[in-house]
Amino acid sequence: MRFLRKSLTGLFLLSLTLGLLVWAGAMVRDAVQARLSEEPPQRRASEQVFAVNVVTALPGTEVPVLTAFGEVQSRRTLELRAATPGTVMELAPEFVEGGRVSEGQLLARIDPAEAQAELDRAQSDLLDAQAEQREADRALVIAQDELSAAREQVRLQEQALQRQRDLVDRGVGATANVESAELAVSSAGQAVLTRRQAVAEAEARIDQAVTDLKRAEVALSEAERRLADTEIRAAFSGTLSDVTVVTGGLVSANEQLAQLVDLDALEVAFRVSTAQYTRLLDDEGDLRSAPVTATLDTFGLDLAATGVLDREGAAVGEGQTGRRLFADLDNARGFKPGDFVTVTIQEAPIENVARLPATAINAANEVLVVNEDQRLLPLPVELIRRQGDDILVRAEGLDGQQVVAQRTPLLGAGIKVRPTSTRSGRDRQDVTSDATLLELTEERRARLVAFVEGNDAMPEEARTRILAQLGQSRVPAQVVQSIESRMGG
Known part of the structure; x- marks a missing residue:
């Protein structure tokens, strides 16, 4: 009995333990199912606010600046060439690369021996021609005197003939005497013709002498010019370049010795597109005398010179486009022909435009403005000009608006923003930031x-x-x- 009682007690405790385990497992299962069936708590979403940089659009009058690149050149560049061949006998000390010379200065002298000999011969020929003219003048005077004497002889012979005829009429003269007088008159007339021929020859000799004298004077002038061509002088004040001759060198006719460049008459030549060219014309279609600034970057110190538009090229040029323009430079210190410079030209003023950053506009020519609720609204604008990192735009309702300075893909219509004010476009243009x-x-x-x-x-x-x-x-x-x-x- 005792064994049976202990066995039943153990079975009872085992059954109770299994029941408690089943009940605990059911409680765990119900708790897990209840947890899984619960919905998560709903959180209230908050709107995201973006911080943006804005500029205040202030329409006004702007002067656009057109930028181009050009080359500095001199309006006066002269090639110094040898007019006559020969040996270079003398060179000025300034006749070197970069030498400064003044107007009229003697730069080089070519051996003048041959030219001097030719000049001496021309002077001798001129003296001969002058002597021949004087002799011809004297011969004409003598011939004219001889003609006068012959005519006087004719007059006297005619008087003698008339006396013989009067004697014959009175019956006291002989017919033979009359005939002799007539022959004498005829001979005197023949002498007059001979003297007239001599006068004509003397006059022709004078004409020939005058022609010879003119020819001798021309030859003398040419000889003097050839002698003068042995001296090379500066036509204007300037600087020498491309010097290729030394003292004692042999030069040929028309050989280039150097180039004379006037550094006080510099200009800049540059090319612009046809569209840019039209902006530089006035109402009559002529090129405006717009202010021009040429800038040369030299290790952080920019050399600058101002000037005005002067003229335009006559033709576009083969294989070229746009227009070639020229601007005179005033006081271009430090500039040299051949410098590659940046050219800025002031266009005609444009009214009622606002200057904004170039990053404020999209491809559809729209800007984002901030309304009273601090939300973004797109505003269509008319793009007038691009000026480096800025743009010039025009639109109705743009005056005084806060425009987003930098557009990003996250910004769009209706987005709430927190504006951060920056300078207006005109203030940014006028203020120059200090260098670091x-x-x-x-x-x-x-x-x-x-x-x-x-x-x-x-x-x-x-x-x-x-x-x-x-x-x-x-x-x-x-x-x-x-x-x-x-x-x-």
Whole structure:
């Protein structure tokens, strides 16, 4: 009995334990199912606000600037050539590459011996011609006197003939005497004809003498010109280039010795498109005398010269497009013919346009403006000009609007934004930001100074200015970057 009782008790406890485990498993299952069947809590979504840079559109009058690239050249460039062949006997000290000469200065002299001998012969021929003319004049005077004497003889013989006839009429003269007188008159008349022929020959001799004298004078003038051609003088003040001759050298006729360039008469030639060319015309279709600025970048110090548009090319040119324009430069110090420069031309003023950043417009010519609810609205605009990083636009309702300065793919109509005000377009144009300054190590500063001092192509004014900047404790970063880019560092 005792064994049976213990067995039943163990079976009871085992059954109770299994029941509790089943009940606990059911509770866990129900809890998991209840958890899985619950819906997640709904969170209230908040609208995202973007921070944007905006500029205030202020329409007004703007002067667009047209940018082109051109080459500096001289309006007066003369090729110095030898007019006569020979040996170069003398050269001026300034007759070297880059030599400065003044107007009328003797630059070179070619051996004048042959030209001088020809001049002496021409002078002798002229003296002979003058002597011949004087002798012809005297011969004409003598011939005219002889003609007068012959005519006087005719008059006397006619008087003698008339006396003989009167004697015959009175019966006291002889017929033979009359005939003799008639023969004498006839002989005197023949003498007059001979003297007239002599006068005509004397007059012809004078004409020939005058012709010979003129010919001798022309020959003398040519001889003097040939002698003068042995001297080469400067036609105007300027600078010599392409010098190819030395003292003692043998030159041929028309051989180029050098080029004379007037550095005080510089101009810039550049090419613009046809569309840009039309913007530079006035109401009558003529080229305006628009202000022009030519800029040459020289190691951070830009050489600049101002001028005005002067003329345009007569033809487009084979294989070319657009128009070739020329502008006179005033006080172009530091510029040389052949310099490649940036040319900016002021166009005619445009009214009622706003200056905005170029990043504010899209391909559809729309800008985004911020309304009163701080939301973006697209506004169509008319694109008038592109000016570097800016644009000139015109639109109704644009005055005073806050325009997004930089468009991104995240920005669009209806987006709520937080504007960050920046300068207006006109203020950004007028304000020049200060250059970033760098502190240089002594080694780096010495390397930059050595490069600038050893660059012979740099103008003296630019070298002095840059060395002064490099000598300061802090140097503009633009100057350092420009020099190091040319050093290859």
